Amino acid sequence: MIEIRNIYKSFSGRIVLNNISATFDAGRTNLTIGRSGSGKTVLMKSMVGLETIDSGQILFDGKDITTMNKKERHLIRERIGMVFQGGALFDSMNVADNVCFPLRMFTNMTPEEMNKRVDFCLERVGLSNVHTLNTSELSGGMRKRVAIARAIVGNPKYLFCDEPNSGLDPQTSILIDNLIKEITEEYNITTIVNTHDMNSVMGIGEHIIFIHEGNLAWQGTRHTITQTSNQELNDFMFNNELTKLLKASVQK
Amino acid sequence: MKIFSEIGSYLILLKNVFQVPENPKLYRKKLVFELQALGINSLPIVAVISIFVGAAIVIQLAANLSNPIYPRWITGFSSREGIMLEFAPTMINLVLAGKIGSHIASELGTMRITEQIDALDVMGVNSASYLILPKIVACIIFSPIIITVSTFLALLGGWFFGTITGVISSYDYLDGLQLDYTNHSLFVGLIKGFVYSFIISSVSAFRGYTVEGGALEVGHASTRAVVESCITLIIANLIITNLLL
Numbered sequence: 001m002i003e004i005r006n007i008y009k010s011f012s013g014r015i016v017l018n019n020i021s022a023t024f025d026a027g028r029t030n031l032t033i034g035r036s037g038s039g040k041t042v043l044m045k046s047m048v049g050l051e052t053i054d055s056g057q058i059l060f061d062g063k064d065i066t067t068m069n070k071k072e073r074h075l076i077r078e079r080i081g082m083v084f085q086g087g088a089l090f091d092s093m094n095v096a097d098n099v100c101f102p103l104r105m106f107t108n109m110t111p112e113e114m115n116k117r118v119d120f121c122l123e124r125v126g127l128s129n130v131h132t133l134n135t136s137e138l139s140g141g142m143r144k145r146v147a148i149a150r151a152i153v154g155n156p157k158y159l160f161c162d163e164p165n166s167g168l169d170p171q172t173s174i175l176i177d178n179l180i181k182e183i184t185e186e187y188n189i190t191t192i193v194n195t196h197d198m199n200s201v202m203g204i205g206e207h208i209i210f211i212h213e214g215n216l217a218w219q220g221t222r223h224t225i226t227q228t229s230n231q232e233l234n235d236f237m238f239n240n241e242l243t244k245l246l247k248a249s250v251q252k
Numbered sequence: 253m254k255i256f257s258e259i260g261s262y263l264i265l266l267k268n269v270f271q272v273p274e275n276p277k278l279y280r281k282k283l284v285f286e287l288q289a290l291g292i293n294s295l296p297i298v299a300v301i302s303i304f305v306g307a308a309i310v311i312q313l314a315a316n317l318s319n320p321i322y323p324r325w326i327t328g329f330s331s332r333e334g335i336m337l338e339f340a341p342t343m344i345n346l347v348l349a350g351k352i353g354s355h356i357a358s359e360l361g362t363m364r365i366t367e368q369i370d371a372l373d374v375m376g377v378n379s380a381s382y383l384i385l386p387k388i389v390a391c392i393i394f395s396p397i398i399i400t401v402s403t404f405l406a407l408l409g410g411w412f413f414g415t416i417t418g419v420i421s422s423y424d425y426l427d428g429l430q431l432d433y434t435n436h437s438l439f440v441g442l443i444k445g446f447v448y449s450f451i452i453s454s455v456s457a458f459r460g461y462t463v464e465g466g467a468l469e470v471g472h473a474s475t476r477a478v479v480e481s482c483i484t485l486i487i488a489n490l491i492i493t494n495l496l497l
Contacts, residue, residue, distance in 0.1 A: 048374050077376035088371040091362075092285075102375050105275050160374075
């Protein structure tokens with residue numbers, strides 16, 4: 001479980017996160033939604049330690065990462081898997097080496113054990129026979145799946161996905177969403193997904209927080225989101241004809 | 253004030269670079285890769301420049317020192333000193349600042365903007381050390397090889413083109429090369445090479461590692477890396493020359 005308490009973050013005096021508090025449970029898919037520039041990526045980067053918050057607490061299973069020393073933080077980070085928006089695969093390595101990298105860096109596994117684990121993770125994300133491909137040879141969806149395989153190879157307790165289906169076609173997006181949901185439930189991972197894709201919200205949003213201009217404007221589930229009276233959230237969600245029709249049919 | 257802030261950031265980065273590696277085996281593997289990319293791949297351009305500039309130096313000196321009041325060995329002697337003390341360490345490293353500096357800055361800059369460096373950090377890898385330390389070590393290891401090869405080829409090119417064009421006889425040239433030879437010049441050249449290699453690799457890495465923005469900023473960082481490496485290098489050259497000669 002990850003809990004954030006009273007997070008404040010500003011850049012050059014401009015407040016980006018304003019008193020954000022939320023709890024993200026293990027075994028369910030937690031979604032952070034909001035417009036581009038609303039602060040959700042900064043929030044995620046703060047949680048994984050890529051940004052330093054001005055004040056507040058970030059608790060990983062009750063332990064505050066902001067007050068930890070380097071060694072303690074390192075132990076937490078070894079249990080974090082992260083899928084970046086563009087995949088962030090290492091260009092200088094092929095697919096298998098990318099997935100294997102965390103194992104090579106931090107474990108004493110034998111090459112056979114590593115190969116087995118890499119095979120398992122790549123198969124788990126629906127990719128086989130791509131081991132020797134260079135990252136430049138992969139499609140957008142394949143890149144995301146390899147990134148997920150790399151994120152889960154070290155048996156993470158916490159999985160962060162920053163807009164995992166941006167730039168993907170709707171079908172591939174659903175595949176990626178379902179994969180994240182399955183992995184989360186299968187391994188009881190605390191998963192946090194940043195998205196502004198309404199398909200993801202309605203498909204896998206078991207716990208959703210909506211960030212608007214740096215403030216936590218709403219939280220709930222995919223079942224309650226269509227009933228909200230929050231004006232900003234409604235403007236965010238129902239901004240095209242398709243979603244307006246969807247809302248009308250749900251309300252009927 | 254910005255310059256002090258940048259020097260401070262550079263020193264903080266160096267502090268992070270020189271940390272105990274998480275997995276020395278992976279660092280060694282990366283070092284071998286960097287020796288190939290930054291060292292061996294630089295040899296062809298070093299060879300070509302050394303041969304032709306070495307030849308030009310000898311022809312130029314022979315033409316300017318053709319007055320009978322100068323001893324005949326002076327061309328070979330001056331060429332040797334100039335090539336060992338300035339051309340091989342300083343000029344060749346200025347060329348390498350362009351080649352290696354832009355390579356390092358653009359590689360790290362691209363990794364930064366595509367979040368590959370963030371990915372390493374999230375995994376708990378010391379990205380500064382993992383990415384930069386092997387580059388610095390590879391440049392420093394390869395520095396004496398580059399300087400020795402450059403010196404040898406420049407002197408060889410000078411001998412070949414000097415004698416083939418008839419501006420100097422083979423005997424006079426070789427006599428001048430051997431006159432009063434001590435290892436001091438070679439020592440100074442190697443010291444310069446070590447310092448310059450460190451400057452080129454670390455300054456370029458700093459520029460690339462700290463890029464913010466997109467492709468345009470990577471281009472700017474690459475240009476700044478080369479310019480700042482060159483300026484720092486020639487200032488260091490002046491200081492070392494004064495200290496060691």
